[in-house]
Amino acid sequence: MRPVFTEQPAAFRPRTITEVLRPASADEVVEIVRSGRRPLHPVSTGRNWGLGSGLPVDDGAAVLDLSRLDRVRALDLERGYAVVEPGVTQGALAELLRGTPRIFNLTTSSLRTSVIGNVLERGVGVHRARAEDLVGLEVVLADGRREHVGWWPGTSAVPRPHAAGPGLTHLFTQSSFAVVTAAVVRLLPRPEEVRVLPFTFASDDLADAVDALRSWTEQRLVPPTTKVYNPVAAQADGYLAHVCLSGAGEVVEALSSVLLAAAGRSPLVAAPAYSVDDVVRATYAGDPDPADTWFLRRTAGCPADRFDAERGLLMFLPVVPFSGEAVALTEELIRDCCASAPAVTVNVLDSDAVDHVVGLGFPAHDPAAAAEARESLDRLHKAFAAHGFLPHRRDVDRPGAATALQARIGRALDPDGVFAPGRYSAGR
Numbered sequence: 001m002r003p004v005f006t007e008q009p010a011a012f013r014p015r016t017i018t019e020v021l022r023p024a025s026a027d028e029v030v031e032i033v034r035s036g037r038r039p040l041h042p043v044s045t046g047r048n049w050g051l052g053s054g055l056p057v058d059d060g061a062a063v064l065d066l067s068r069l070d071r072v073r074a075l076d077l078e079r080g081y082a083v084v085e086p087g088v089t090q091g092a093l094a095e096l097l098r099g100t101p102r103i104f105n106l107t108t109s110s111l112r113t114s115v116i117g118n119v120l121e122r123g124v125g126v127h128r129a130r131a132e133d134l135v136g137l138e139v140v141l142a143d144g145r146r147e148h149v150g151w152w153p154g155t156s157a158v159p160r161p162h163a164a165g166p167g168l169t170h171l172f173t174q175s176s177f178a179v180v181t182a183a184v185v186r187l188l189p190r191p192e193e194v195r196v197l198p199f200t201f202a203s204d205d206l207a208d209a210v211d212a213l214r215s216w217t218e219q220r221l222v223p224p225t226t227k228v229y230n231p232v233a234a235q236a237d238g239y240l241a242h243v244c245l246s247g248a249g250e251v252v253e254a255l256s257s258v259l260l261a262a263a264g265r266s267p268l269v270a271a272p273a274y275s276v277d278d279v280v281r282a283t284y285a286g287d288p289d290p291a292d293t294w295f296l297r298r299t300a301g302c303p304a305d306r307f308d309a310e311r312g313l314l315m316f317l318p319v320v321p322f323s324g325e326a327v328a329l330t331e332e333l334i335r336d337c338c339a340s341a342p343a344v345t346v347n348v349l350d351s352d353a354v355d356h357v358v359g360l361g362f363p364a365h366d367p368a369a370a371a372e373a374r375e376s377l378d379r380l381h382k383a384f385a386a387h388g389f390l391p392h393r394r395d396v397d398r399p400g401a402a403t404a405l406q407a408r409i410g411r412a413l414d415p416d417g418v419f420a421p422g423r424y425s426a427g428r
């Protein structure tokens with residue numbers, strides 16, 4: 001079992017942590033919550049790289065490392081759901097589904113990251129936002145009561161994200177109102193064919209290329225899952241876009257021809273097939289690569305277990321309108337704010353919105369480089385906020401403020417501060 005804190009991530013102010021607790025079951029979590037220890041900061045696998053990994057926002061918290069709760073409690077291929085505990089990694093769940101009629105919506109992070117931590121963080125999978133995978137949660141509240149919210153096996157026959165009545169599931173995502181000890185996540189049908197089409201374009205064509213991708217998305221030539229990599233992220237001279245088509249073979253074939261014709265009328269150029277290899281395709285197809293190759297390519301070979309000790313990383317994740325003009329503006333802002341060109345991935349969220357993943361990497365043991373990255377990040381936050389392009393995920397050194405109503409709900413659920421304030425509830 002990997003302890004959450006072998007080393008604190010270099011990108012952030014070091015935290016004083018009173019202890020690291022490692023329960024092995026939901027019952028042990030209840031005992032800890034009732035034991036009077038506080039404040040508790042729960043993490044699943046603590047690999048929230050670039051945003052603080054397993055660190056709490058404030059000093060003096062006890063970290064509740066839930067990675068030993070690693071059971072897949074239920075798997076229903078017919079109805080398309082899995083009940084997972086916090087220590088279940090996306091690689092482990094996908095491995096269980098290999099060769100079945102279902103797949104799980106993987107992210108492009110390490111296969112050793114958790115399903116639950118990423119869902120609670122409202123991360124982004126290659127097929128849809130992880131929040132859309134979530135249908136139910138088992139939570140341990142501050143008073144030690146264990147409750148189910150949302151859909152849970154044994155209730156209605158069909159797992160749906162929104163049941164009748166006020167929704168409670170997302171009270172506990174990007175939240176610090178409870179410890180989550182299990183989640184019900186939906187599984188996608190395994191597509192007959194998965195084809196990832198690579199396109200390139202020059203920096204000068206960024207605005208026109210983004211507008212073309214938007215119109216393809218609006219008109220449903222492509223699903224809202226395209227990823228655009230800037231030249232640093234693509235490790236190439238120009239931009240690279242990955243468009244994923246999946247479904248029946250005839251549909252994929254027909255859409256591929258339509259797209260190639262549409263590309264001819266845009267700045268997007270079909271890239272050589274080697275721009276998408278089996279490792280990338282397998283992620284979209286839900287088949288995990290046990291060697292974690294795609295992750296290792298983007299971390300200069302640093303494996304998940306050594307990431308916090310060896311790599312410095314700060315991430316900035318603003319949501320931006322899906323338009324050529326806005327994305328060209330963000331490219332300019334990034335260039336003006338960053339001391340050295342960062343890797344940027346633009347993820348299409350729907351036909352109106354994209355998010356940006358700006359990764360400011362540096363050697364973990366270089367304090368000057370760390371300071372420079374922090375300054376660049378502060379400038380990015382300021383410059384993007386001036387245009388209303390706000391981050392949808394926050395880091396431990398720059399938490400977001402709770403609204404008055406969120407704070408009231410937080411105090412009602414946890415009046416005695418059993419749980420440490422999170423990155424989305426500053427001032428609670």
Ligand SMILES: Cc1cc2nc3c(=O)[nH]c(=O)nc-3n(C[C@H](O)[C@H](O)[C@H](O)COP(=O)(O)OP(=O)(O)OC[C@H]3O[C@@H](n4cnc5c(N)ncnc54)[C@H](O)[C@@H]3O)c2cc1C
Pocket residue numbers: 042043044045046047048049050053054066086107108109110113114115116117118120121122123124125178179180181295298299313422
């Ligand atoms: C190269 C690279 C690629 C990446 N690609 C992606 C990507 O494609 N998509 C993406 O979304 N992210 C990506 N990431 C970011 C990150 O690695 C993932 O988001 C990762 O899944 C988060 O770590 P985790 O699963 O260990 O969650 P954790 O760190 O365990 O949890 C995240 C947060 O959720 C809360 N939390 C976790 N578990 C519990 C619980 N049981 N109860 C209550 N609260 C809890 C805590 O606030 C915690 O800080 C990438 C990172 C890198 C370096």
